[in-house]
Every structure is written in structure tokens, then in C-alpha cells.
Amino acid sequence: MRLLAKGLDGFVAEDMSVLHTGMVSAPYVTVDDTGARHAHDNFYTTQIGGEHFTAFRTTASKSRLNFLSLLRGSYHDYVLNDAAFDYLQGHPSSVDMTARLRAPEPMRFCNQVPFLEYLAGQGVDIFDKAAVRILGEAATWGSIHHHGLVGDTVIISDDAGQVRVGNHALCWVHAERLLQKLMPVKPKHAKSVALVRDLIWRFYKALKAWKQKPSPQAANGFRQRFDRIFSLHTGYAELDALLARLHRRKHELLRVLDWPTIPLHTNASENDLRSFVTKRKISGGTVSRDGRVARDTMLGLMKTCQKLRLSFYHYLGHRLGISGKVIPPLANLIAAKS
DSSP, X not given: OHHHHSSOHHHHHHHHHHHHHHHHHOSEEEEEEEEEEETTEEEEEEEEEOSXXXXXXXXXXXXXXXXXXXHHTTOOOEEESHHHHHHHTTSTTHHHHHHHHOOSSOEEESSHHHHHHHHHHTTOOTTOHHHHHXXXXXXXXXXXXXXXXXXXXXXXXXXXXXXXXXXXXXXHHHHHHHHHTOOOOSHHHHHHHHHHHXXXXXXXXXXXXXXXSOOHHHHHHHHHHHHHHHTOOOSOHHHHHHHHHHHTTHHHHTGGGTOTTSOSXXXXXXXXXXXXXXXXXXXXXXOSHHHHHHHHHHXXXXXXXHHTTOOHHHHHHHHTTOSSOOOOOHHHHHHHHO
16 A cells, blocks of 8 residues: 555646646536545545546535635635635625725735734634635635636536536536426426426527537527526426526526537536545545545546546556656646647
8 A cells, every 4th residue: 555655746746737737728627526535534525627637636624615725726825816805795794804804905825824813913803713714715716816727717516505616607417407306296296397307408408509509699599598498387386496496597507608618517527536436435435644645646647648538557657667658747738738
């Protein structure tokens, strides 16, 4: 195990550069997570991937702050800039906090310690977990924008609350799956569910066809058709409530009309995580930090090689100094393809 988990600094550095380059250059990423066991405790593995890269990160939390920290990559700073204060908008105490913390120029803190010291100096109760959490999220989001990460990148998810940040889009497959969970008792209610599901799948197929030849003129037609479907009143209370809930997420479900190259689902993330889940079922969890990092790093690099149509066997041989096919840095290949 020490042979497999030690001396991987070069691979870890390349994995971090893969994530950084992907977040800078990819037009979209799909994200998902699954449970993991580490050090005899429950952890979570988050997958972040695009068309040409994949990265895994196993952490003790799956909170919003944790997800933003993963997007920030190898940086550890906190930045109070326009992006941070935009993030605060809508929070109940955002006006008060913005008035206290906004300065003429953006403020950057190298890590959490000086950031908390600054908050305390501005009269923020740093023992108020809720206030510190939202400010930490905002300053981390500010750091992400400060370093040019994410930008207009569309983040596609299954509607997990912690990943609904930035330019967010919803997975259609997971949205429709909510209808499958309904348990109608009356035959007419079951018929209504079947009818609505058929309408949604027809709409989905039309969206897929539109993606092949995007037409701005047809986009308004899709929006009107979406309104007709998700404004239906069937008389089945649970179904009507679900349709109204999905209708409120219209912009996230129809993000593809503004970004035709993004997928309509998170199937790629689920496929990437399947290898992780298989390993978890066979090998259990990890115990040491080195083992956890080694597993995440090597699985991420393997998946990235697959997406770049490279032999992982040849990649390992070149990185370990064995003569054979030369494999350039993966980050360079990702940037060239994006």
C-alpha cells in the first residue's frame, strides 16, 4: 500500500492543474457526489468534470462552502470584491454586512486567519456560525472570480443545493425522475402522470434535436411550450405542485437555449462516479490521508486520459520514466481542446 500511496507528488500536482485548466477553459462542467468511507467515518466524494477532464475530491463535508472550496482549487485565499458582494445579495442581513465590509478597492486575505481577524475588526461576531459561513462562501466565491475560475462556465447538477451557484443548469433526467416517484392511487391520477411524462419526454427529444442545429428564432417557441406543459392543472394535487415547482426552475432547465453546447443531463458525472463506487464496494474505504489523495488523484487522471483518448498505461509509463510514447501535460491537452 505504501508503494501505491507514497511518492505521488507529481501526479497530485498534475491532477490539480487538470482541475484548474478545466475550470478556466471548459464551457460547462457536470457535478455529482457519492458517499465514501475514510478513516472509519462517513465522507463524501465530489466529481467535477467536463468534456475533456475529470477530478475527484473526497472531503468530510458536502456543504456549499466545501463545494466552493473545491472550485477554488489549490488557492486558499479569500477575496471581498464585487463578485463576493453580489453573492451576498438576497441574504437577510446582506445590506448590513455589505455596508460594514465594502471598501473602495477589493480586499484579499491570504487565508482564513486574517479574513476572520478583519471580520472581527469590522464588528462581525465571528462566533456566529451562520454569519461566518455566508461570509466565507461569499469571499470564496470572490476568490474564484479573482483567479479567473468558473467565469461563465455552466454548472450542471441534479439540483443538489450545495452546487447551485453561478451559471447553474438542471439535469432533465433527474427533474423527470421526480414524477416517477409519485404514487397515484386513482386511475385518473396515474393517467395524468403518464400523460405529463410523455409530454416532457417529447419536449426533451425536441430540445436534443434543436441542439444539433440551434436556431435563436425557435428558442421562444420552446419557452412557450415549456410554460404550457409545466402550467398544467390536472386535478392531482401532488402532480400539480411538482409541475409548479419545476416551472419555477424554468431558467435552469432551459439554460441550453442560451448555451447550446451544454448537455441536458449529468450522465457523464454518473458514469465517472461508477468506477469510484465499484472500487468502494470492492475495497471499502481509505484510512490514511495519503491513501485518500492517491485514490482520488489516480482515478481522476485515469478518467481524464480516457476523455482525451489517451492510454492510461502509456501515460503512467511516461510519467514514471519508462521509455515509450511521450504524453504531454494533460492540462495542455485540455486547454488545446477547449
